[in-house]
Amino acid sequence: MTWLELPEDTGFGLANLPFGVFSCRGRVMRTGIAVGDAVLDLGGLTEDPLHLSGSLNELMALGPRAWRELREQVTDWLTQPSCRRVVEPHLIPQAEVRMHRPFEVADYVDFYSSQHHAENLGRILRPGTPPLPANWKHLPVGYHGRAGTVDVSGTPVVRPCGQRRDGDDVTFGPTRRLDIEAEVGFVVGMPSEPGTSVPVAALPEHVFGVCLVNDWSARDLQAWEYVPLGPFLGKSFLTSVSPWVVPLAALDAARVAPPPRDVPLQPYLQDDAPWGLDLTLEVRLNGEVVSRPPFASMYWTPAQQLAHLTVNGASLRTGDLFASGTVSGPERDQRGSLIELCEGGADPLTLADGTTRTFLEDGDVVTITATAPGADGSRISFGEVTGQVMPAR
Ligand SMILES: O=C(O)/C=C/C(=O)CC(=O)CC(=O)O
Ligand SMILES: [Ca+2]
Numbered sequence: 001m002t003w004l005e006l007p008e009d010t011g012f013g014l015a016n017l018p019f020g021v022f023s024c025r026g027r028v029m030r031t032g033i034a035v036g037d038a039v040l041d042l043g044g045l046t047e048d049p050l051h052l053s054g055s056l057n058e059l060m061a062l063g064p065r066a067w068r069e070l071r072e073q074v075t076d077w078l079t080q081p082s083c084r085r086v087v088e089p090h091l092i093p094q095a096e097v098r099m100h101r102p103f104e105v106a107d108y109v110d111f112y113s114s115q116h117h118a119e120n121l122g123r124i125l126r127p128g129t130p131p132l133p134a135n136w137k138h139l140p141v142g143y144h145g146r147a148g149t150v151d152v153s154g155t156p157v158v159r160p161c162g163q164r165r166d167g168d169d170v171t172f173g174p175t176r177r178l179d180i181e182a183e184v185g186f187v188v189g190m191p192s193e194p195g196t197s198v199p200v201a202a203l204p205e206h207v208f209g210v211c212l213v214n215d216w217s218a219r220d221l222q223a224w225e226y227v228p229l230g231p232f233l234g235k236s237f238l239t240s241v242s243p244w245v246v247p248l249a250a251l252d253a254a255r256v257a258p259p260p261r262d263v264p265l266q267p268y269l270q271d272d273a274p275w276g277l278d279l280t281l282e283v284r285l286n287g288e289v290v291s292r293p294p295f296a297s298m299y300w301t302p303a304q305q306l307a308h309l310t311v312n313g314a315s316l317r318t319g320d321l322f323a324s325g326t327v328s329g330p331e332r333d334q335r336g337s338l339i340e341l342c343e344g345g346a347d348p349l350t351l352a353d354g355t356t357r358t359f360l361e362d363g364d365v366v367t368i369t370a371t372a373p374g375a376d377g378s379r380i381s382f383g384e385v386t387g388q389v390m391p392a393r
């Protein structure tokens, strides 16, 4: 029980307690926790420099024991009637705060772990070839992204320019195929030693929490540049993350088994206590739901992705972000990118206002949200990651 009056059905109840960085009333950036429609100002309440640093990195670097203790402490503050007098003045309406990028991104890696997404793109972009690459069921395929251009939800999405192929010509200009990718991101807190690998079972020792990711993609730039080294400028102009990082500890009730494996796995990818997660994403285009991607359908789990990332001895740093890859389910209205939803442009979407879309137009707003089951029948909200497309500069 809590002395707080929480909105009925809130996704920000005591089972969640996600962390973010905010500012308001002209004060310095500080760490906060979303509680109902409010933000608990941890910086103001504790006056601890840890929570006044303007990023979650220092907290994340402390490791799982400190994360657990803080979570217990916050639960006490919000439940003990004796704490109310001291805590309540530090609850600020969410509508009054500005959210910032929650952590400094060290390395950013993006996987490709939805079989439905990978097969759809294979079919659309590489007709006549097998839908999945030969390696796909043996290892979680991924690429290195650009950490410095990961930014918080709300950052304008300026239409990028670049090279693209136009028939037999190569031209330069604003992308004509600006797309989204609805993804889930995993944020590393505890580093690992260079030369060691992190086993699948050690996910909770290293991963602090989970956020939403939109991996904006310029499909025409990408198609021309990506052979043979993979995505580059077609994705590096901006990657958006949600402001709230949901603690991994809040997701115990959401754990599910991933889909059955068709190919025997190398021992380092075998998982006795699986880390599939039952999150349901929603993608809105100008307010209208265009897709509901189910994260539970992902073939590779974050634990397997983490084990794969480090199996060669590559170390983890605090602030590393690894994204799941586009989340697409088996149904057409569960696809996590426009290139899939409109079949590469061949079958445009019709929106409620009567307009049609293949790729994004200037002014379009894309918002991704997600929820998951929480402890004791509660619901966990991930908040949202949103962005509006601005004309090319
Ligand atoms: O299949 C391709 O050529 C391209 C794939 C992507 O663009 C997807 C990517 O960034 C990885 C993912 O989000 O699943
Ligand atoms: Ca992606």
Ligand SMILES: [Mg+2]
Residues within 6 Å of the ligand: 145, 214, 215, 216, 235, 236, 237, 238, 239
């Ligand atoms: Mg990106």
